[in-house]
Amino acid sequence: MARIGLRDITKVFPGGAVALDGVDLDIADGELMVLIGPSGCGKSTLLRIIAGLETPTSGEVHLDGMDAGHLSPKERQVAMVFQNFALYPHMRAGENIAFPLRISGMDPAAQGERIAESAGALGVRELLNRWPHQLSGGQRQRVAMGRALVRQPRLFLLDEPLSNLDSGLRAELRAEISGMVRSLGVTTVYVTHDQTEALTLADRIAVLSQGVLQDVGTAGRVYDKPATMFVAAFLGTPRITLLEAFVYVYLNSHIALRIGEQQLYLPWSDPRARELAHYHGEAIVVGVRAEAVAPIAEPRRGQSLRGSIRHLEHHGHESLAFIDIGATEIDVDPDGVRPRAAAAAARRHARASESLFNRFLDKITRTERGPEVAQAENGHAGRHHLRPAELTVRLPPRVRAASGENITIGVRLDMLHFFERRGGRIDVGWR
Ligand SMILES: Nc1ncnc2c1ncn2[C@@H]1O[C@H](COP(=O)(O)OP(=O)(O)OP(=O)(O)O)[C@@H](O)[C@H]1O
Ligand SMILES: [Mg+2]
Incomplete structure (x- = not known):
């Protein structure tokens, strides 16, 4: 041995x-x-x-x-x-x-x-x-x-x-x-x-x-x-959905993740919120596995997404619904990610934005979308391979639902994965 x-x-x-x-x-x-x-x-x-x-x-x-x-x-x-x-x-x-x-x-x-x-x-x-x-x-x-x-x-x-x-x-x-x-x-x-x-x-x-x-x-x-994003996408069936999201910091209450035209609110009590705050005004990638979402009857502010069923797949023990939520899917870079380089970049990013973040804490109690944010969004468009996202939701077997039907999806915020655009994980004390 x-x-x-x-x-x-x-x-x-x-x-x-x-x-x-x-x-x-x-x-x-x-x-x-x-x-x-x-x-x-x-x-x-x-x-x-x-x-x-x-x-x-x-x-x-x-x-x-x-x-x-x-x-x-x-x-x-x-x-x-x-x-x-x-x-x-x-x-x-x-x-x-x-x-x-x-x-x-x-x-x-x-x-x-x-x-x-x-x-x-x-x-x-x-x-x-x-x-x-x-x-x-x-x-x-x-x-x-x-x-x-x-x-x-x-x-x-x-x-x-x-x-x-x-x-x-x-x-x-x-x-x-x-x-x-x-x-x-x-x-x-x-x-x-x-x-x-x-x-x-x-x-x-x-x-x-x-x-x-x-x-x-x-x-x-x-x-x-x-x-890394590569690992998230490689392991797990159905495959994780990787969504483009823009981060906005609301100091009094939460961090908003804007996904298409919709928003999820990550409360400050979430241990990852402080790490995410460094990305204010920037695009990140939110990974959503099927176990993090479930259909619900009534929308919950900042904790649910609306969408329409694009198609259904019946698997015997369950059905999978693929939901159009008006968001953009991020493709994993086929060259893969260098975890060490990605982690180092994330640390540099955190250090660089630390001072920015502190200045920002001093001055502002509530942010609105400023011009610099709009610029960041425009800057990102077209640089990555973008296509409409489909969120995968598990439904009971042989469920009757029609494509095009509207659906409200509850999101377990604690089960979301956050990655910076180069693919490294954003998390508390991550490496
Ligand atoms: N003797 C060789 N000469 C040149 N290139 C090689 C040689 N052996 C492997 N490669 C290349 O090195 C890379 C890794 O090959 P390897 O066989 O280790 O892959 P793998 O992960 O085992 O793939 P698979 O799952 O298909 O078996 C490939 O791009 C392959 O083409
Ligand atoms: Mg082999």
Whole structure:
């Protein structure tokens, strides 16, 4: 078992493709870390660098605190299950599992015991005499994992091990993998682009976009407090709605978030209000997940939005309504966000506007929209990729509602996410 430390890992492939850009990540002994991100973001490359199959262009891989740069995969004692796993077709399932032990020269009696143990944990004991072509995809995958685990590695690296399987089998094997690696206590890095897999399996999740680490934390933290807009949009179904909002400070009462022609009022008692006040007169991004909104009968001042149903989707256990609230949706920058740069920018912003804010506190008790605000709004228009927003609201299954119908939506202000336009989170004491 081992601790993994990744220090400022950058990988530039010949030809100039930047697969990884300054990745820092610590994985604890026995931890199950899930690495997630869209196709091409560098997940497999990072796994191969941990395994020692690829050398980073710069940066260091530490195992148990020691620089492992000079160690071969064998010396690192890693077992890896690849994206396109392959069994040796001329060996039976049992021989496939036994193979790593045989080449290590282990005593045959001890081998038998280990194989039985591995095969038992993976539920393939009765399949050991079959040839690979006589196994289903899921069974082959289990045998491949058995072959990886039989050597009792220090590190277990899995690269999308379930991507070739149907969804029922995925769910079943997911539960088994989780149980197995936890009972073995082996440090595991599990790569996937499937958020359900990530949220259900992980001790912690690391989210990558275009080679840049966006966020690392428990599934709960990363979902509830995503560090960047990219993470907020990547995790969660239905997808979060990202709305353009303008911030106005009313010192006596609240902070107004103007969304299209409507307003939400964030009371000063909300711990995030002071951070948001720095953005007076500026556009920010408000992230609204479906669980933060629900249809209500009567509008509530500053706590609800009106809209009309654009379309409905029936999902069996629920219906989703997509509501036009006359607001603008913000697209996540496809280049992703550099969390450190975004956080630094937010801090600079806070410092720069601190004095401004204090001056403003002295003079004004209530602000109206001034000319500088209108200018800021005009300045923002057209700079981003803008389109009409659709707020997603959960409704009971098979609800009868017509598109075009008006609807009032209550908003849980405490469940809103705030991001500055570059994508970094605006929150209390955030980094
Ligand atoms: N040997 C290589 N030579 C050049 N570029 C490469 C090489 N291997 C990977 N890349 C590039 O590096 C980037 C990251 O690739 P990687 O395979 O790590 O992505 P991934 O996150 O595993 O994607 P997927 O989910 O599709 O498997 C991609 O842009 C890819 O094209
Ligand atoms: Mg890959």
